[in-house]
Amino acid sequence: MNPDNYLILSALLFTIGAVGFTLRRNAIVAFMCVELMLNAANLALVTFSKVHGRLDGQVFAFFVMVVAAAEVVVGLAIIISIFRTRRSASVDDANLLKY
Amino acid sequence: MNPFSPALLEVTPATGIFAWAWLLVAIPLVSAAILLLIGKVGDAWGHFLGTLAAVATFVIAVSMFVTMLGTDEAGRAQSLQLYDWITSGSWNIGVGLQIDQLSILFCLLITGVGSLIHIYSIGYMAHDERRRRFFAFLNLFIAAMLLLVLADNYLVLFVGWEGVGLASYLLIGFWQHKPSAATAAKKAFVVNRVGDMGMAIAVMLMLATFGSSQFSAVNAGAEHMSPAVATGLGLLLLLGACGKSAQLPLQSWLLDAMEGPTPVSALIHAATMVTAGVYLVTRSHAIYAHTEWASTAVVIIGTLTLLAGAWIGCAKDDIKKALAGSTMSQIGYMMLAAGIGPAGYAFAIFHLVTHGFFKANMFLGAGSVMHAMDDDVDMRHYGGLWRVLPITFATFACGFLAIIGFPLTAGFYSKDHIIEAAFEHNQVVGILALVGAGVTAFYMTRLMLMTFAGKKRWQKGVHPHESPLVMTIPLIVLGAASLVAGIVMNSWISGWLAPAVGGGGHGEGGEAHAPTWYAGFTSPVGLITLAVVAVGVVIAFGVFGPRREIPETAPATRNPLTIAGRNDLFGDAFNETVFMRPGQALTRGIVAVDEGGIDGAVTGTAGAFGGLSMLTRRLQNGFVRSYALLMVVGAAVLGGVLVLSQLG
Numbered sequence: 070m071n072p073d074n075y076l077i078l079s080a081l082l083f084t085i086g087a088v089g090f091t092l093r094r095n096a097i098v099a100f101m102c103v104e105l106m107l108n109a110a111n112l113a114l115v116t117f118s119k120v121h122g123r124l125d126g127q128v129f130a131f132f133v134m135v136v137a138a139a140e141v142v143v144g145l146a147i148i149i150s151i152f153r154t155r156r157s158a159s160v161d162d163a164n165l166l167k168y
Numbered sequence: 169m170n171p172f173s174p175a176l177l178e179v180t181p182a183t184g185i186f187a188w189a190w191l192l193v194a195i196p197l198v199s200a201a202i203l204l205l206i207g208k209v210g211d212a213w214g215h216f217l218g219t220l221a222a223v224a225t226f227v228i229a230v231s232m233f234v235t236m237l238g239t240d241e242a243g244r245a246q247s248l249q250l251y252d253w254i255t256s257g258s259w260n261i262g263v264g265l266q267i268d269q270l271s272i273l274f275c276l277l278i279t280g281v282g283s284l285i286h287i288y289s290i291g292y293m294a295h296d297e298r299r300r301r302f303f304a305f306l307n308l309f310i311a312a313m314l315l316l317v318l319a320d321n322y323l324v325l326f327v328g329w330e331g332v333g334l335a336s337y338l339l340i341g342f343w344q345h346k347p348s349a350a351t352a353a354k355k356a357f358v359v360n361r362v363g364d365m366g367m368a369i370a371v372m373l374m375l376a377t378f379g380s381s382q383f384s385a386v387n388a389g390a391e392h393m394s395p396a397v398a399t400g401l402g403l404l405l406l407l408g409a410c411g412k413s414a415q416l417p418l419q420s421w422l423l424d425a426m427e428g429p430t431p432v433s434a435l436i437h438a439a440t441m442v443t444a445g446v447y448l449v450t451r452s453h454a455i456y457a458h459t460e461w462a463s464t465a466v467v468i469i470g471t472l473t474l475l476a477g478a479w480i481g482c483a484k485d486d487i488k489k490a491l492a493g494s495t496m497s498q499i500g501y502m503m504l505a506a507g508i509g510p511a512g513y514a515f516a517i518f519h520l521v522t523h524g525f526f527k528a529n530m531f532l533g534a535g536s537v538m539h540a541m542d543d544d545v546d547m548r549h550y551g552g553l554w555r556v557l558p559i560t561f562a563t564f565a566c567g568f569l570a571i572i573g574f575p576l577t578a579g580f581y582s583k584d585h586i587i588e589a590a591f592e593h594n595q596v597v598g599i600l601a602l603v604g605a606g607v608t609a610f611y612m613t614r615l616m617l618m619t620f621a622g623k624k625r626w627q628k629g630v631h632p633h634e635s636p637l638v639m640t641i642p643l644i645v646l647g648a649a650s651l652v653a654g655i656v657m658n659s660w661i662s663g664w665l666a667p668a669v670g671g672g673g674h675g676e677g678g679e680a681h682a683p684t685w686y687a688g689f690t691s692p693v694g695l696i697t698l699a700v701v702a703v704g705v706v707i708a709f710g711v712f713g714p715r716r717e718i719p720e721t722a723p724a725t726r727n728p729l730t731i732a733g734r735n736d737l738f739g740d741a742f743n744e745t746v747f748m749r750p751g752q753a754l755t756r757g758i759v760a761v762d763e764g765g766i767d768g769a770v771t772g773t774a775g776a777f778g779g780l781s782m783l784t785r786r787l788q789n790g791f792v793r794s795y796a797l798l799m800v801v802g803a804a805v806l807g808g809v810l811v812l813s814q815l816g
Contacts, residue, residue, distance in 0.1 A: 094793075
């Protein structure tokens with residue numbers, strides 16, 4: 070098995086996620102971009118786990134999934150409550166917490 | 169062995185009544201505490217408790233004195249160890265009392281005159297609503313002063329020394345509603361600090377040199393110390409003595425101290441506390457025996473002060489300030505005698521005791537006059553008072569005769585000895601002391617004539633009346649003491665004090681001094697002194713005689729001597745230009761360096777960081793996507809660095 074393809078895929082996914090997060094204003098989309106970056110990282114972890122023949126990477130991938138699930142719960146709740154009060158899901162509108 | 173170095177005083181542990189010596193300090197201290205803490209309940213009887221405490225200490229002191237008279241010479245000096253105070257390393261400083269021939273005389277003077285002044289104050293302060301507090305302070309003073317003279321080491325002495333300073337401060341400023349009194353109290357305290365500094369350093373030097381501040385250890389070690397240490401100790405102790413005893417150059421506080429109630433002036437600023445410096449020098453005789461320089465400094469300061477005080481006394485119209493100048497001058501005599509060495513110590517103490525009587529007497533007399541004249545102190549508003557204040561006049565006259573050295577009165581004996589000793593020591597000093605005696609006669613006669621003789625110059629609405637018995641009885645007792653104290657103690661005191669002060673009445677050269685009651689009439693110096701005193705009195709009669717007109721305001725004068733005298737010899741101006749202004753300039757300079765330099769650097773650095781963070785915090789703009797971009801860029805840079813370092 071050649072790990073390069075998997076790693077390239079992982080890098081592509083992460084780049085899409087990162088670029089998407091910085092360019093898109095919709096909070097839901099930004100959120101999905103975050104998930105994309107997390108899963109890209111998971112893919113890399115699993116790949117390296119396979120390469121080195123050890124389970125550490127896979128175990129770590131599980132941890133990331135658990136954290137991601139928890140994050141989704143909290144994050145979606147926040148997005149919804151912001152939408153309810155401000156009638157907007159744009160991340161640029163929620164800019165009151167600053168200097 | 170140095171022929172001057174005295175035989176050391178043998179001190180034995182206290183027995184019998186001497187084991188109760190601590191009561192002397194404890195009784196007035198407890199009484200003061202009660203009076204201060206009890207509140208208004210004590211207003212009705214507080215003054216009686218205070219007086220009772222003073223009288224109780226007097227009774228104890230007298231019974232100790234009588235016991236000591238009955239003891240043979242070897243057993244007279246006794247020490248009483250109370251408890252360990254400081255134990256640190258090789259130092260072990262205990263609180264102990266030493267009752268010997270010197271301290272018992274002081275105890276008698278302090279408690280005796282103190283009791284009389286307590287009694288007098290009952291009348292004098294009768295209309296003051298803070299009388300209870302006044303008696304508390306007086307008792308505090310008695311306790312501190314007794315601790316000062318009873319202590320058996322310099323550190324405990326220093327506690328008493330500061331205690332009397334505190335009492336003096338509280339009592340000068342007793343009428344604190346008067347700004348002048350508050351200022352005077354502060355001034356006395358500050359000037360005394362200068363002297364206390366010398367005293368404190370002296371104690372440290374003793375601890376460093378002898379490993380102990382106990383009199384016995386210091387006396388024993390004095391022989392082996394280097395001349396430099398001896399001179400240093402002598403001069404530092406002299407500085408302390410100058411502060412407490414209002415000697416030049418620390419004299420400026422005493423005249424202002426007259427702002428306090430008159431009984432305070434009599435007790436603290438005439439009879440007892442201001443003589444503590446003389447006590448200190450006498451107590452440190454073992455040190456001064458080894459340093460010619462410091463002893464000479466004591467003589468010079470004593471001589472200068474006796475002249476300066478007399479000069480001020482001549483120029484003042486305020487009766488209390490004239491007496492204060494006279495106090496300075498008389499203490500100058502004592503200092504002079506103490507500086508002469510073993511030949512003079514007993515005379516210094518002799519004059520100290522007689523001065524305590526006659527000066528307390530005159531101050532209380534002045535208080536009685538003020539009482540009659542509605543607290544007016546200007547002698548130009550007095551005149552002709554002998555008729556309305558007969559008792560005050562008679563007792564004041566006793567004090568007057570004693571201070572000018574009228575034959576057979578107290579001053580005749582005590583001052584004559586000092587002048588004779590001064591002549592034996594140094595002709596110049598002797599002549600100056602003689603001049604001082606003449607000037608003393610002049611200004612005291614002036615004071616008497618202006619107050620009691622001549623025409624009435626009373627202000628409107630003043631109706632003088634004699635003081636109540638509670639005030640006149642102490643006057644009578646002190647007046648009698650002023651007359652007879654000299655002749656009683658004259659032939660006895662030198663021999664009595666000899667073991668405690670080293671030399672004097674004993675040993676070679678001492679016997680020649682064993683004085684007789686008529687010595688003042690036979691020795692040439694005695695006769696010259698009498699003549700000089702007579703001249704002083706005659707001049708005063710010529711200028712201020714009963715027939716002379718005395719203007720009600722001090723006439724303007726161009727005489728520089730008079731102007732200097734009226735301005736306390738410009739002591740305040742001197743302090744102001746030499747110490748205060750440069751001191752203020754220095755303080756201002758330091759403040760400028762502190763604010764401009766040190767604070768500037770600190771606040772400047774803080775400001776720079778503050779400004780920098782004002783700039784960088786703009787990055788925190790609230791847009792999540794810009795944060796994300798920064799993170800990505802940061803991570804990319806970090807990754808790049810890692811990769812590049814791997815390649816390198």
